[in-house]
Amino acid sequence: MAGLEQELSPEALALIAEEEALLSRVQDALAEARRQAAERTLDTQGLMAQLQVLRDDATTAHAADLPHVFTQMNEVRAMLERQETVPLPDSNAPYFAHLRLAGPTGQRDYLLGRTSFANLAAGVRVIDWRFAPVARVFYNYEEGDSFEEYFGDRLSEGEVEARRLVIIEKGVLTRISTGPHLLQRDPSGRWHARGRDASSVLSGGTGTAARPGALGVGQGATRTEDAFGVTALLDAEQYAAVSTGPDQPLLVLGSAGSGKTTVALHRLAKVAFDDAKKYPQARTKVVVPEEGLARLTRRLLAPLGLGKVSVETLDAWSLSTARAAFSVPGLKLAPETPALVSRLKRHPMLRRALAARVAVPKGKAQPLTLERLRIRLADAFMDRAFLEAVVADAHGELPRTVVDETVEHTKLQTAVPLERQYRDYDPDSLVTVDGKAIESDTPDALAGTLDFDDLPILMFLKAQRGALGADRLAHVVLDEAEDFSLFELFVVGQLLGDSRSCTLAGDEMQQTTAGFAGWSAALDELGIRDAATCRLQVSYRCPRPVVELAQHVLGTQAPASPARPGREGAPVGFHHFPDEAQAWLFLGDALRDLVLREPHASVGVIASSRESAQSFHRVIAEMPWARLVLEGDFSFEPGVDVTDVDNVKGLEFDYVVLPDVTARAYPADDEARRRLHVAVTRSSHQLWVASSAVRSPLIRTFPGAKDPLQG
Numbered sequence: 001m002a003g004l005e006q007e008l009s010p011e012a013l014a015l016i017a018e019e020e021a022l023l024s025r026v027q028d029a030l031a032e033a034r035r036q037a038a039e040r041t042l043d044t045q046g047l048m049a050q051l052q053v054l055r056d057d058a059t060t061a062h063a064a065d066l067p068h069v070f071t072q073m074n075e076v077r078a079m080l081e082r083q084e085t086v087p088l089p090d091s092n093a094p095y096f097a098h099l100r101l102a103g104p105t106g107q108r109d110y111l112l113g114r115t116s117f118a119n120l121a122a123g124v125r126v127i128d129w130r131f132a133p134v135a136r137v138f139y140n141y142e143e144g145d146s147f148e149e150y151f152g153d154r155l156s157e158g159e160v161e162a163r164r165l166v167i168i169e170k171g172v173l174t175r176i177s178t179g180p181h182l183l184q185r186d187p188s189g190r191w192h193a194r195g196r197d198a199s200s201v202l203s204g205g206t207g208t209a210a211r212p213g214a215l216g217v218g219q220g221a222t223r224t225e226d227a228f229g230v231t232a233l234l235d236a237e238q239y240a241a242v243s244t245g246p247d248q249p250l251l252v253l254g255s256a257g258s259g260k261t262t263v264a265l266h267r268l269a270k271v272a273f274d275d276a277k278k279y280p281q282a283r284t285k286v287v288v289p290e291e292g293l294a295r296l297t298r299r300l301l302a303p304l305g306l307g308k309v310s311v312e313t314l315d316a317w318s319l320s321t322a323r324a325a326f327s328v329p330g331l332k333l334a335p336e337t338p339a340l341v342s343r344l345k346r347h348p349m350l351r352r353a354l355a356a357r358v359a360v361p362k363g364k365a366q367p368l369t370l371e372r373l374r375i376r377l378a379d380a381f382m383d384r385a386f387l388e389a390v391v392a393d394a395h396g397e398l399p400r401t402v403v404d405e406t407v408e409h410t411k412l413q414t415a416v417p418l419e420r421q422y423r424d425y426d427p428d429s430l431v432t433v434d435g436k437a438i439e440s441d442t443p444d445a446l447a448g449t450l451d452f453d454d455l456p457i458l459m460f461l462k463a464q465r466g467a468l469g470a471d472r473l474a475h476v477v478l479d480e481a482e483d484f485s486l487f488e489l490f491v492v493g494q495l496l497g498d499s500r501s502c503t504l505a506g507d508e509m510q511q512t513t514a515g516f517a518g519w520s521a522a523l524d525e526l527g528i529r530d531a532a533t534c535r536l537q538v539s540y541r542c543p544r545p546v547v548e549l550a551q552h553v554l555g556t557q558a559p560a561s562p563a564r565p566g567r568e569g570a571p572v573g574f575h576h577f578p579d580e581a582q583a584w585l586f587l588g589d590a591l592r593d594l595v596l597r598e599p600h601a602s603v604g605v606i607a608s609s610r611e612s613a614q615s616f617h618r619v620i621a622e623m624p625w626a627r628l629v630l631e632g633d634f635s636f637e638p639g640v641d642v643t644d645v646d647n648v649k650g651l652e653f654d655y656v657v658l659p660d661v662t663a664r665a666y667p668a669d670d671e672a673r674r675r676l677h678v679a680v681t682r683s684s685h686q687l688w689v690a691s692s693a694v695r696s697p698l699i700r701t702f703p704g705a706k707d708p709l710q711g
């Protein structure tokens with residue numbers, strides 16, 4: 001063991017020695033297993049050659065000899081099948097936790113990993129966290145606890161002698177976390193004991209503020225990717241939710257950062273592992289509202305062994321499902337839908353009104369083609385009386401102006417496209433000097449288009465008459481499910497059919513678009529009224545000061561019993577300036593300073609709108625570490641992402657800076673409260689709130705919102 005520091009206690013030294021010896025035992029056993037597997041590969045080559053000879057024999061053999069040749073071929077084939085190689089754990093990181101149990105039959109060490117492996121003679125047992133019954137003891141008990149668990153119908157009792165989280169990087173043990181000890185090996189091989197406050201347990205180690213009033217708490221001073229994997233950290237409640245039976249629909253609720261995505265994806269891993277035949281990855285899907293979260297989800301799925309699960313944004317999923325349902329190769333979609341029109345098309349009241357308007361008796365002969373349904377839908381969207389009734393039912397959630405906007409937008413969409421009107425003209429005359437079609441960038445560009453929001457409605461209408469006609473899903477995860485319209489949920493329900501195996505993760509307080517119908521309406525629409533519900537209780541992402549501000553921002557919308565913060569942390573920094581230019585210069589300098597001090601930190605500058613993000617980005621655009629992200633194309637690399645609230649749902653950054661928390665950007669209404677709440681809760685270590693001119697009323701009365709620089 002390389003260079004141990006003097007100040008390490010004898011107990012810590014013994015712990016390190018024990019864990020290093022254990023790791024080297026595992027690595028020896030794995031090396032042996034790999035050697036044996038290589039020999040078997042040689043055997044396999046021999047068997048393949050034998051089979052080839054027998055095949056050749058069969059083509060030339062005498063009829064009387066054939067039964068004998070075939071029997072031999074079958075035997076060789078069976079031997080080949082038995083030779084199937086068993087995957088071995090990755091020796092660079094074979095496990096992430098160590099559990100030692102003592103019971104009537106003695107003491108036993110279990111190592112939790114992602115691939116099972118055993119060499120009992122060497123005392124090595126690596127168990128798969130997803131299915132090994134012993135994993136239940138790991139997730140449900142602490143070190144020193146007595147346990148009592150049924151494994152099958154056998155009661156097992158004993159004591160948890162050791163419960164340790166470990167990090168193994170490139171085959172080297174680099175961290176051990178257990179009870180009072182958090183031990184870390186530096187690159188030169190020296191071990192250190194680190195201070196153990198609640199924040200260091202959860203995040204892999206933070207210090208205190210580098211300077212009072214400065215941005216940065218030391219999180220990004222060293223590499224951050226070596227934090228303990230979240231699979232090892234699941235709490236008992238999360239593990240229980242992850243272990244919900246595969247057939248049971250599950251609704252995972254909880255405040256921002258309480259681990260809803262974590263639970264949903266770990267459950268998917270368990271479902272796909274427990275019954276890979278019934279739930280093949282190719283027939284499971286994760287659907288999320290935004291591109292940024294889709295990218296993050298793919299990154300989270302890979303280490304769970306779910307690299308083949310498709311992750312789609314709502315728009316991409318709607319489009320591919322509609323193309324399959326209507327058997328059309330492509331659909332002409334509007335480049336943009338006016339925000340209000342989109343809000344109407346996603347509103348729960350439209351769902352009820354449309355169902356009543358277009359009810360079609362089941363089984364009627366004429367098939368509902370896309371073209372027919374489109375006409376019906378356009379009829380509804382140009383019928384003022386119908387739209388006014390929807391607005392009235394929405395009780396103030398839709399403004400009256402949405403009626404005019406929807407009628408106008410639909411008129412443009414149902415107009416005959418210019419290329420069809422001028423079919424007989426020379427095609428070259430229909431192109432502008434810069435090579436674009438003459439209607440592009442004009443209202444005529446909408447002619448013949450559909451909105452993304454129309455697609456689930458059209459599928460909903462089609463399904464009133466019979467089957468949807470798209471491929472069935474075995475299991476689906478809907479993340480940020482509060483953002484799904486009832487039409488979208490209806491379509492998902494159709495794709496699940498009798499399977500009903502699904503996981504919804506959501507938080508109504510993060511609903512930032514149209515009216516939310518409520519969880520019971522959502523479950524109804526999916527046909528899973530009896531879904532099991534779990535409400536996660538600990539807010540793991542955000543430190544206490546951020547959780548408190550998030551609660552304050554929600555005002556009366558805040559849940560009565562919010563999730564409790566998992567740790568302490570740096571206070572929220574408030575900075576107010578007379579005008580925007582001053583605010584942004586100050587923030588630009590603070591970011592430059594932070595990146596110098598903490599080059600590995602991830603920083604999100606989350607503006608209230610796209611325009612504001614573009615404008616702030618100009619302040620730091622010259623910097624190589626500054627990225628403007630407006631289409632969810634996050635790289636998840638260290639540096640500063642300048643983005644807006646619509647891009648960040650489900651994401652997190654070490655540090656978050658909100659550059660424009662003004663009265664204009666975040667007025668005192670429910671939607672602004674939820675939007676600011678989403679922005680605030682993206683930070684896992686420190687948050688800065690900046691404003692200029694008039695501060696948002698949502699932060700003005702927060703105790704501690706005084707700007708330290710203004711006194």
Ligand SMILES: Nc1ncnc2c1ncn2[C@@H]1O[C@H](COP(=O)(O)OP(=O)(O)OP(=O)(O)O)[C@@H](O)[C@H]1O
Nearest residue numbers: 230233234235256257258259260261262540541650
């Ligand atoms: N038991 C746990 N212990 C420590 N960290 C955890 C635990 N569960 C989740 N986390 C971490 O907390 C953070 C938030 O988790 P996650 O994104 O799953 O929360 P969420 O509820 O989906 O958040 P949001 O509401 O923003 O969508 C992640 O960094 C995750 O790794």
